[in-house]
Amino acid sequence: TDAVIGAMTRPNSLGSNYVLLHHVMGEYQGKKNMWVYPEGGMGAVSRAIANSAEHHGARIEVNMPVTRILVEEGRAVGVRLENGEEIESEVVMSNATPHVTFSKLLDGDLPAQLRTELDSIDYTSPVTKINVAVSCLPNFSCLPNPSPHTPQSIHSASIHLNCESIADIHRAYLEGQNKQVSTKPIIEMCVPSSLDPTIAPKGAHVISLFTQYTPYTPADGAWTEDKKEDYCDRVFSSIEDYSPGFKRSVVGKEVLTPPDLEAVFGLTGGNIFHGALSLDQLYWCRPSRKLCGPDTHIRNLFQCGSGIHPSGGVMGSPGLIAAERVIELSRNKT
Numbered sequence: 001t002d003a004v005i006g007a008m009t010r011p012n013s014l015g016s017n018y019v020l021l022h023h024v025m026g027e028y029q030g031k032k033n034m035w036v037y038p039e040g041g042m043g044a045v046s047r048a049i050a051n052s053a054e055h056h057g058a059r060i061e062v063n064m065p066v067t068r069i070l071v072e073e074g075r076a077v078g079v080r081l082e083n084g085e086e087i088e089s090e091v092v093m094s095n096a097t098p099h100v101t102f103s104k105l106l107d108g109d110l111p112a113q114l115r116t117e118l119d120s121i122d123y124t125s126p127v128t129k130i131n132v133a134v135s136c137l138p139n140f141s142c143l144p145n146p147s148p149h150t151p152q153s154i155h156s157a158s159i160h161l162n163c164e165s166i167a168d169i170h171r172a173y174l175e176g177q178n179k180q181v182s183t184k185p186i187i188e189m190c191v192p193s194s195l196d197p198t199i200a201p202k203g204a205h206v207i208s209l210f211t212q213y214t215p216y217t218p219a220d221g222a223w224t225e226d227k228k229e230d231y232c233d234r235v236f237s238s239i240e241d242y243s244p245g246f247k248r249s250v251v252g253k254e255v256l257t258p259p260d261l262e263a264v265f266g267l268t269g270g271n272i273f274h275g276a277l278s279l280d281q282l283y284w285c286r287p288s289r290k291l292c293g294p295d296t297h298i299r300n301l302f303q304c305g306s307g308i309h310p311s312g313g314v315m316g317s318p319g320l321i322a323a324e325r326v327i328e329l330s331r332n333k334t
Contacts, residue, residue, distance in 0.1 A: 001163045001186060005210065006272045006312075008124040010173040011166050015279040022277055026315065035158065037192045041199045045314060069094070069105045069301060076301035079105075091326055093294075095305030095319065097268040098275065098287040099123065106298075114297060117288035122276040123269030125258045126176050126212035128185075130232060133252035134205050137194070138243040149203050151194035159189040162238055176213025181227075185211045185235055204251070211235050216258040216269060228255045274306035283309055294322035302326060 003011050003020035010016065028034035038044040050060055068080040069092055076092040094101040102110060102118055110118065139145045143154050162184050163169050172182035188210040193200040200206045214231065217223075232255050239246045258270025267274070275281050284292045287307045294302040304322035306312035 001160045001169065001188065004169060004173070004186070004212070005188060006125070006127055006212075007277055008126045008173075008176060008213065009278075010170050012170070015277075018279065018282065019277050022311070022313065026313065037195050039196050039198060041192070041196070042314070049316075066105060068107060069101075071106065071108070071298055071301075075299040091300050091302065093302045093304045093322055093326070095303075096266055097123070097271075097305065098291070098303065098307040099268040100266060101303060101307075102296075111290075111297065114288070114290045117290050121287055122278060122281065123271045123274075124276060125216065125261065125267070125270035125272065126173075126214060127258065127261065127270060127272060128211050128214040128231065129256040129261065130209040130211060130235060131254040131256075132207040132209060132250060133200070134207060134246075134249040135251050136203065136249050137205055138189075138191070138207070138239070138246055138249070140243045142242070151191070155191045155194035159191075161187040161189060161242055163187075172213050176215055179215040179217065179219040181215070181218055181231055181234075182213045183234075185231075185238060186213070187211050187235060187238060189239070209235060209239075214257060223257045223259055228257060231255070231257075273312035275311070277311060282311075286311065294318075294325045 002023040003009075003016040005019065005023060007016070007019050009019065024033045026032075026034065028036045038048075040047075054060060064085075065082040066079045067082050069076055070078045070080060070086065076089075078086055078088040079092060080086045094105065096105065098118055098121060102114075109115070136148050137145060137151060137155055139148070140154060143152060145152060162172070163186050168184065169186055172184060172186050175182045190208045190210075191205055192208065193205040218227070232253060236247050236250065256264065261267045261270035261272070275287055281287070286292070286309045287303070291297070291303070292309075294304060294308055296303060302322050302325065304319045306318055308318045309321070310317050
């Protein structure tokens, strides 16, 4: 299933092997193919980066949306905020998606070929993310819990459900391709509180559900709260088949469909990678042939988000590549 996670594709589609590689090429402290949970939740990663940046003199402003990248004579000179304030800068770096950066934040026409390439980027997302709070650990029939509050090895693993065969994944994919919500959604479950007790009250747990395939706009119309509730119940019923009593343990939930992921996090199309990880959107073609890497057609404007090589994942590589490029250019000026 790691060959399709976050991608509107199927295991036997050309290029799905790269999606698999993308999910297993990481390492932690020298151990390859390792995934880890940061203590305090994923926000702890952002906080650590922010703390380091501030230690080195950075000033961080939050809840101040940017509405425009300011350009003078082909050079980025700053940004305009939603409140009208303008901030001048010698360099502007955008970690928004290419669509947001070039179609929403820039004023003026793009070169025709560049516009064509940017408009061709595939942002299709099959993902609905469900965050769940439960009163106890899931108890799987295949590996029953000896104790209701003692995590087992299965709880610290990445748990994949409804994917016993490639045929199951293929069937769910075809439904998604036809703009139908999958009858039997593919589910990736993680229980980070099984290893990190700081993110949930004692005895309770939080669960992350990565589910697909769900179209951005279903064939029968846009997502509504009722449709989200129906889909969530479908997912919970699937989990109940593996872990009886799961539904009863749920005390809270948050359902984020592709439009929600776009609205809340600025992910165009709800795509977690800032653009599909297809072979035509990788390496020197990411985000496009005309905009390969962090450089853009505007001087001093750089991309540093997952829309450039090597794309998404909690690794910071796009930002590192962009930062090194800016440092290189600044040194050349001196």
